[in-house]
Amino acid sequence: MQRALNKSRQTKSPKRQHQLKRLHRLVAKHEPIVQRGASITTGFAEIDAYFDAHVTGGVPCGGLHEVAAESAADMPAVLGFAHRLAARFMAQGADDDVLLYGQTHAACRDGGQPYAPALTAHGVSPHSLVYLDGVTVPDLLWAGEQALTCPSVACSLLTSSEAAPDFTHSRRLSLAARTAERPILLALGKTAASAATTRWRLAALPHNGWQVTLEKLRLSHDTPPPLDGWALYPSTPQNAETRHVMPLMRRAV
Amino acid sequence: MTSAPLPPKPQEPFASPVLTGRRIVALWFPHWAAETCRAPYQANRPFALIDMHKNAQRLISLNAAAGEAGLYPSMTLPDARALVPDVQTAMADPQDAAARLQKCAYWLQRYTPWIGEDTMQHTADGLRDYGLLLDISGCAHLFGGERALLVDIAARFATYLDGRGMTARMAIAGSIGAAWGLARFAATDLTIVPEGQDAEAVLPLPPAALRLTPPHIDLCQRLGLDTVAALARFPRADLTRRFGPEPVLRLEQALGQAGESLNPYLPPPQFLVRQNLAQGVTQIEALTALIDTLCVRLAAQLKAEGQGAQRLDVALTRSDNLVLALALPLAHPSADAAHMLRLFEERLSRLAGGLDAGFGIESVQLVAAKTTAITAPQDTIGLSGRLRKTAPIAALGGLYDRLVSRLGAQVVVRPVAHASYIPERAVRFVSVLQAQNGASDETANPLVDAAARPLFMLCAPEPIEVIAEIPEGAPYRFRWRRVLHEVTTAYGPERIAPEWWGGLVGDNDVGTTRHNSRTRDYYRIEDTQGHRFWLYRDGLYDRETDNPRWFMHGVFP
Numbered sequence: 101m102q103r104a105l106n107k108s109r110q111t112k113s114p115k116r117q118h119q120l121k122r123l124h125r126l127v128a129k130h131e132p133i134v135q136r137g138a139s140i141t142t143g144f145a146e147i148d149a150y151f152d153a154h155v156t157g158g159v160p161c162g163g164l165h166e167v168a169a170e171s172a173a174d175m176p177a178v179l180g181f182a183h184r185l186a187a188r189f190m191a192q193g194a195d196d197d198v199l200l201y202g203q204t205h206a207a208c209r210d211g212g213q214p215y216a217p218a219l220t221a222h223g224v225s226p227h228s229l230v231y232l233d234g235v236t237v238p239d240l241l242w243a244g245e246q247a248l249t250c251p252s253v254a255c256s257l258l259t260s261s262e263a264a265p266d267f268t269h270s271r272r273l274s275l276a277a278r279t280a281e282r283p284i285l286l287a288l289g290k291t292a293a294s295a296a297t298t299r300w301r302l303a304a305l306p307h308n309g310w311q312v313t314l315e316k317l318r319l320s321h322d323t324p325p326p327l328d329g330w331a332l333y334p335s336t337p338q339n340a341e342t343r344h345v346m347p348l349m350r351r352a353v
Numbered sequence: 354m355t356s357a358p359l360p361p362k363p364q365e366p367f368a369s370p371v372l373t374g375r376r377i378v379a380l381w382f383p384h385w386a387a388e389t390c391r392a393p394y395q396a397n398r399p400f401a402l403i404d405m406h407k408n409a410q411r412l413i414s415l416n417a418a419a420g421e422a423g424l425y426p427s428m429t430l431p432d433a434r435a436l437v438p439d440v441q442t443a444m445a446d447p448q449d450a451a452a453r454l455q456k457c458a459y460w461l462q463r464y465t466p467w468i469g470e471d472t473m474q475h476t477a478d479g480l481r482d483y484g485l486l487l488d489i490s491g492c493a494h495l496f497g498g499e500r501a502l503l504v505d506i507a508a509r510f511a512t513y514l515d516g517r518g519m520t521a522r523m524a525i526a527g528s529i530g531a532a533w534g535l536a537r538f539a540a541t542d543l544t545i546v547p548e549g550q551d552a553e554a555v556l557p558l559p560p561a562a563l564r565l566t567p568p569h570i571d572l573c574q575r576l577g578l579d580t581v582a583a584l585a586r587f588p589r590a591d592l593t594r595r596f597g598p599e600p601v602l603r604l605e606q607a608l609g610q611a612g613e614s615l616n617p618y619l620p621p622p623q624f625l626v627r628q629n630l631a632q633g634v635t636q637i638e639a640l641t642a643l644i645d646t647l648c649v650r651l652a653a654q655l656k657a658e659g660q661g662a663q664r665l666d667v668a669l670t671r672s673d674n675l676v677l678a679l680a681l682p683l684a685h686p687s688a689d690a691a692h693m694l695r696l697f698e699e700r701l702s703r704l705a706g707g708l709d710a711g712f713g714i715e716s717v718q719l720v721a722a723k724t725t726a727i728t729a730p731q732d733t734i735g736l737s738g739r740l741r742k743t744a745p746i747a748a749l750g751g752l753y754d755r756l757v758s759r760l761g762a763q764v765v766v767r768p769v770a771h772a773s774y775i776p777e778r779a780v781r782f783v784s785v786l787q788a789q790n791g792a793s794d795e796t797a798n799p800l801v802d803a804a805a806r807p808l809f810m811l812c813a814p815e816p817i818e819v820i821a822e823i824p825e826g827a828p829y830r831f832r833w834r835r836v837l838h839e840v841t842t843a844y845g846p847e848r849i850a851p852e853w854w855g856g857l858v859g860d861n862d863v864g865t866t867r868h869n870s871r872t873r874d875y876y877r878i879e880d881t882q883g884h885r886f887w888l889y890r891d892g893l894y895d896r897e898t899d900n901p902r903w904f905m906h907g908v909f910p
Binding site for chain 2: 214219226243246253348350
């Protein structure tokens with residue numbers, strides 16, 4: 101009894117408390133952050149390993165996720181990665197849920213329209229696609245917010261190659277997505293200050309690869325994600341094919 | 354005892370008919386189905402509609418020329434062919450003919466609002482009989498009298514279907530029974546009985562003019578009763594004992610002694626609400642509040658009929674009599690006032706150049722132009738909203754409506770597979786309002802490897818400058834959008850030939866003529882930066898063209 105009393109007195113001393121706090125912070129630095137809402141794994145072993153070490157679960161479902169291009173020519177890679185994430189988010193919902201895919205006029209003109217027969221290779225069913233064929237940037241963000249009000253839209257993917265939403269709009273979308281606990285993916289050609297939960301930056305790599313950098317992870321202030329990123333070679337059937345189908349030509353550069 | 358008719362008893366004095374002022378027009382169309390038939394035929398030569406009737410192919414309806422040639426309804430087709438070898442025939446469509454009769458009834462509302470179906474729908478042969486009854490009490494003077502009204506109707510019928518004309522016999526009498534009988538059995542095509550003289554007009558007609566059933570007509574013939582007068586001579590009690598109650602009722606109805614009501618066509622319910630304003634409104638907020646109340650009223654009307662609106666039309670009438678019309682298509686039928694209002698708000702706020710109210714909007718009209726029956730969703734018991742996803746289709750429909758009303762129907766689309774080998778034609782975008790569930794009759798081509806197709810396809814193939822190592826080979830370097838790309842890897846070619854049936858089917862799609870006339874060799878290309886493209890050479894060397902052009906068609910992620 102006396103011992104327990106002594107112990108409680110000891111913990112209450114300011115010095116001990118300070119020491120405890122420091123230890124807590126130290127432990128927290130090495131322990132993954134606990135998140136409550138639903139989350140997904142990305143399907144890329146390196147990225148998932150990083151999330152395992154730092155954040156439980158993986159990429160949170162509720163939130164705004166930005167995928168940005170290193171240069172304008174990298175938009176296809178951005179969209180490829182965004183589709184992979186969207187497919188993962190879609191898997192969380194029901195079978196007949198839809199993917200709202202919106203593009204600005206400029207994105208349509210520069211990058212073209214999504215081609216339904218190819219979607220299955222990226223994990224998205226063409227039947228689940230609802231496509232907005234060329235809208236203005238404010239309309240695009242409005243559509244994303246509207247999609248959050250409808251429980252049958254499992255994920256919305258918004259593409260803007262010419263402009264990013266400013267911080268106010270980004271924060272508004274981010275808050276709405278976190279409240280609704282459903283994801284919004286923004287594929288951007290240019291970036292601005294944003295309140296996104298995650299921001300990924302992509303560049304194309306030779307031999308069907310992507311250089312993926314996780315620039316921002318809202319949950320982790322203490323351990324920033326690796327800045328140099330990961331070189332990923334997504335396991336598409338296309339890659340599998342390269343092993344047994346010889347290309348017509350391959351030049352050493 | 355001879356088979357003489359029952360001994361005539363002293364004739365009962367006819368009760369003097371009450372002068373009700375009621376005037377009924379009976380129209381009878383003896384050749385309705387044949388004359389209104391859409392099949393082209395020569396009106397001055399025999400024509401008949403054929404259908405299976407009583408286990409044989411029989412003539413259902415004839416035109417006037419066929420009647421003159423000796424054909425008659427319910428005649429079998431072989432008999433008719435024996436009599437008139439070159440008789441023109443077409444298959445009958447009874448539903449269509451009945452629908453046209455109803456349409457005619459609505460048209461006749463220009464003369465009177467009270468138009469009814471005939472009570473006797475079939476002739477003695479069991480064929481459909483086409484006739485209409487119009488209650489013109491108090492309407493005739495608007496057309497210059499009863500005769501002028503009938504002449505007007507006849508003149509309009511004569512010009513029917515570019516002068517093919519339509520035969521109609523007409524009669525005006527004080528009772529439905531008398532008018533019906535006179536239209537069919539009077540000596541002239543156009544009969545008008547002065548008020549109060551129905552009995553005198555009906556008495557010389559045959560008993561069939563009383564709308565009797567075939568057994569009763571037979572009985573009358575066997576008893577030698579060849580006119581209504583002969584029948585009317587008997588005491589009613591005796592007639593009832595011999596014939597049953599119906600002929601007596603019909604007799605009294607024809608003589609105007611028993612009442613009979615017209616069963617009018619009712620127009621389908623119209624969902625229309627309108628608000629006229631004492632003073633013009635220019636503020637969009639006031640207008641929105643007004644539309645809100647109209648939406649609530651319209652939704653109440655729709656709910657009362659179990660209908661949901663599929664298209665809403667709103668008409669805003671300005672004080673200078675200009676009408677601003679907005680149409681809103683809905684993805685799913687809805688009777689939800691809040692949903693309708695939200696769509697209108699969206700639309701009003703997006704009007705090009707804002708709402709130009711001029712000197713004010715004086716009247717607002719809201720119409721559910723297209724409706725379908727909806728079943729009320731079942732209310733939930735016990736489960737909380739979070740556990741269960743309520744009516745996902747309806748929720749999606751609401752989202753589609755909002756997106757469409759703001760962005761336009763052509764922008765909110767779903768992909769629909771199309772059976773074609775030409776890559777840009779293998780899929781089409783269809784508005785979500787048309788493609789409800791995204792399912793399509795046609796399926797994607799199973800031979801196409803999804804990974805060999807680009808994730809994004811350019812809206813139209815873009816010409817590029819290409820240097821190839823050998824004429825038939827893959828590109829060595831190319832220039833697209835003013836950027837030079839050095840090719841490191843090329844897969845291909847994948848040869849896609851034009852569809853040989855393309856010209857036969859008569860597709861008028863955009864791009865088919867220019868791009869589908871030649872064979873394409875597609876290559877998947879990767880450049881030094883790791884960017885991946887899908888491009889093709891349009892046309893084969895020597896066989897199709899001397900100088901084939903290259904096009905960029907898509908990008909791989």
